[in-house]
Amino acid sequence: MKGLVFSIKRYAIHDGPGIRVTLFMKGCPLDCWWCHNPEGKEKGIRMVERVDRVGEKEFRSMEQVGHEYTPEEILAKVRADQVFMEHSGGGVTFSGGEPLMQPEFLLETLTLLKKAGFHTTVDTSGHVRREILRSIMPVTDLFLYDIKHTDPEIHRKFTGVSNELIISNLDMLLAEGKDVMIRIPVIPGVSADAAYMEQLRGFIESRNNGHIKEINLLPYHKTGSSKYRRFGMDDRMASVTQVSNGQLDNYIDILKPLGIHVKKGG
Numbered sequence: 001m002k003g004l005v006f007s008i009k010r011y012a013i014h015d016g017p018g019i020r021v022t023l024f025m026k027g028c029p030l031d032c033w034w035c036h037n038p039e040g041k042e043k044g045i046r047m048v049e050r051v052d053r054v055g056e057k058e059f060r061s062m063e064q065v066g067h068e069y070t071p072e073e074i075l076a077k078v079r080a081d082q083v084f085m086e087h088s089g090g091g092v093t094f095s096g097g098e099p100l101m102q103p104e105f106l107l108e109t110l111t112l113l114k115k116a117g118f119h120t121t122v123d124t125s126g127h128v129r130r131e132i133l134r135s136i137m138p139v140t141d142l143f144l145y146d147i148k149h150t151d152p153e154i155h156r157k158f159t160g161v162s163n164e165l166i167i168s169n170l171d172m173l174l175a176e177g178k179d180v181m182i183r184i185p186v187i188p189g190v191s192a193d194a195a196y197m198e199q200l201r202g203f204i205e206s207r208n209n210g211h212i213k214e215i216n217l218l219p220y221h222k223t224g225s226s227k228y229r230r231f232g233m234d235d236r237m238a239s240v241t242q243v244s245n246g247q248l249d250n251y252i253d254i255l256k257p258l259g260i261h262v263k264k265g266g
């Protein structure tokens, strides 16, 4: 069995979970307007033109987006960093796209990694069938869980799907005692708003059973814009400006009474 991955990155996070290797997997059931990894939304492999500039000269070549790996190949890739991960409290993260779109590969790879002693994290939109999510729970130490909006209609407008399944899956994970980091995209015109943050505080408060380990505020930024051009996709956020530091500090203050660590970025 093989999984389709579009990027593998190694991060050293000094104020967080140590050295981490993150695998970005292809395919996503959502269509968020602000997606920073539009190349991860599609399921299949794609060839895109790459343009490198040196001075006045342009060098054009074709680049493959998406590569297949077996679970054993992934294990071999992360082995080199295992000692550093263990000493720094890091591990392996599956992100995307939506990693649970490739459930058999994900389950088999997570199982291999757990057997080999790695800490495992899955970054999910939560828009996935309950039994698929349940299948990976025993081999997943931590879930990074996006709450893109608490209002079902706003959620549908900006992501293409309602949030009902997402919220009920979050409630299931917490009820089962799984550790979760809640990630909040802070998007101008959608969620970058003090009144919404107050409402969100109530949403989290009612679910705070000790297993919500951290809240990450993920501010909208323009780094994805060039990718939209490169992949010939429509950038629906082209006219939107970035969120200021002052706004983020204000939102952190609003969420502070929860008693959960709130961090800018993730």
Ligand code: SF4
Pocket: 028, 029, 030, 031, 032, 034, 035, 036, 037, 038, 040, 041, 096, 097, 098, 125
């Ligand atoms: S869930 Fe994540 S990967 Fe999928 S479209 Fe939204 S931002 Fe992009």
